Amino acid sequence: MIDISIDMLSLGNADSITVWLKDENNNSFVILIDGGNKSQGADVIKHLDKHILPATGKTAPDLIICTHHDKDHIGGLIAVVEHYKNLIPEIWVNNPAEHISSYRYQALKESFKKKSAEKQYEVIMESLQNVDDFITLVDKYNITRKPALYGQNKFNGIVKILGPSDAFYKSLLPGMDNVEEYVSQEAKYAYNSLFPNQNPDLLLEGVSPCPIVDAENSTSATNNSSVILQITARENKRFLFTGDAGVQAFEDVETHDSLDNLFWMQVPHHGSRRNLSSKLIDKMSPKWALISAKGGKENKHPRLALVNCLKKHGAKVYSTHKGGSKWHHIGNFPPRDGYSTAAEI
Numbered sequence: 025m026i027d028i029s030i031d032m033l034s035l036g037n038a039d040s041i042t043v044w045l046k047d048e049n050n051n052s053f054v055i056l057i058d059g060g061n062k063s064q065g066a067d068v069i070k071h072l073d074k075h076i077l078p079a080t081g082k083t084a085p086d087l088i089i090c091t092h093h094d095k096d097h098i099g100g101l102i103a104v105v106e107h108y109k110n111l112i113p114e115i116w117v118n119n120p121a122e123h124i125s126s127y128r129y130q131a132l133k134e135s136f137k138k139k140s141a142e143k144q145y146e147v148i149m150e151s152l153q154n155v156d157d158f159i160t161l162v163d164k165y166n167i168t169r170k171p172a173l174y175g176q177n178k179f180n181g182i183v184k185i186l187g188p189s190d191a192f193y194k195s196l197l198p199g200m201d202n203v204e205e206y207v208s209q210e211a212k213y214a215y216n217s218l219f220p221n222q223n224p225d226l227l228l229e230g231v232s233p234c235p236i237v238d239a240e241n242s243t244s245a246t247n248n249s250s251v252i253l254q255i256t257a258r259e260n261k262r263f264l265f266t267g268d269a270g271v272q273a274f275e276d277v278e279t280h281d282s283l284d285n286l287f288w289m290q291v292p293h294h295g296s297r298r299n300l301s302s303k304l305i306d307k308m309s310p311k312w313a314l315i316s317a318k319g320g321k322e323n324k325h326p327r328l329a330l331v332n333c334l335k336k337h338g339a340k341v342y343s344t345h346k347g348g349s350k351w352h353h354i355g356n357f358p359p360r361d362g363y364s365t366a367a368e369i
C-alpha cells in the first residue's frame with residue numbers, strides 16, 4: 025500500500041512537481057518532476073528543503089525526471105543539480121542531441137540561431153542551451169542518467185513511464201532533409217504561445233466547451249516528446265503526470281487502457297485546449313484534474329473551454345493561478361502551517 029503526497033508548485037506557465045511516496049514499511053521515495061524556469065530553481069530547492077527532505081530524512085530527491093527540454097520545465101533543474109550534486113542518485117531525461125547525428129543537431133541549432141532576433145526563435149535557442157547545460161552538469165557529477173522513455177520504472181513499477189516510446193521520440197526529431205521545416209513549425213507554436221491572438225467567447229466556452237476543445241488538437245513536436253508518467257498509489261489509484269504532452273503523444277501510449285479512469289491527472293501544457301480532445305477526456309475521466317498556469321485575462325492558459333469540458337466529464341479542476349501551489353496527499357503525512365483546502369476553479 026503506497027501513500028502519496030504531491031505538490032504542484034505555483035510558478036506561472038511552468039512546471040515543477042514533487043511526489044513523496046511511502047510504502048507500508050514507512051520507506052520514503054521522493055521524486056522531482058521538472059524544475060520550472062531557470063530563475064525558479066531556487067523556489068524548487070526551498071520547497072524541497074522545507075517541506076519534503078527533512079521529513080523524510082533524505083539529503084536529495086531519489087529521482088529527478090525531466091519531462092522535456094522546454095525551458096519552463098528543464099531550466100530550474102540546472103540549479104537543483106548544482107545544489108544537490110552527486111547526492112542525487114538518478115535522473116531520467118531525454119537528450120535530443122543523442123537521438124540524431126551531431127551534424128543534424130548542429131544544423132538545427134544553427135537554423136534557430138540565424139533567426140534568434142525574433143523572440144520565438146530566441147526562446148527555443150534558450151531551451152536547447154538549457155538542455156546542453158543540464159546534461160553537462162549531470163555528467164559532471166557522475167549522476168546515473170537514463171533515457172526518459174517507455175519501460176523505465178522504479179519502486180517496483182509503482183512509478184513508470186508510459187510514453188514516449190523510443191521510436192515515437194525519434195519520429196519527433198527532424199530527418200536529414202526537413203530541418204528547416206521542423207524549425208519553422210517549432211517557431212510557429214512558440215509564437216502562438218508568446219503572442220496569443222484570441223478573443224474567446226466566454227459564454228460559449230461555458231455552455232458548449234467540448235467542441236471548442238476539439239476544434240484544434242495539435243502541439244509542437246517538443247511538447248509531444250513529453251514524458252507521460254504513471255504512479256499507482258493505495259487502492260490502485262492511478263496518477264498521471266503529463267508535462268506538455270499532446271493528443272499524438274497519448275496515442276503513442278502502448279498500454280492505452282492505462283489512460284482509462286484516472287484518479288488524478290496533471291492537465292497537460294498548462295491547460296491549453298489543444299493538448300487534449302473530448303474523446304481523451306472521456307477516456308481518462310479524472311476525478312481530480314490539476315493545472316499549472318499563470319491565468320489572467322491576457323493569458324491563454326488555462327483555457328476556459330478545457331476547464332469546463334473537464335468539469336462536464338465529472339472532474340474537480342484546480343489551477344495554481346488560483347490560490348497558489350497545490351498539495352494533494354493520501355495517507356499519513358505531517359501537517360504543514362499555512363496550508364488550507366484548495367478551492368476549485
Ligand SMILES: [Zn+2]
Nearest residue numbers: 038094096268
Ligand atoms: Zn510548459
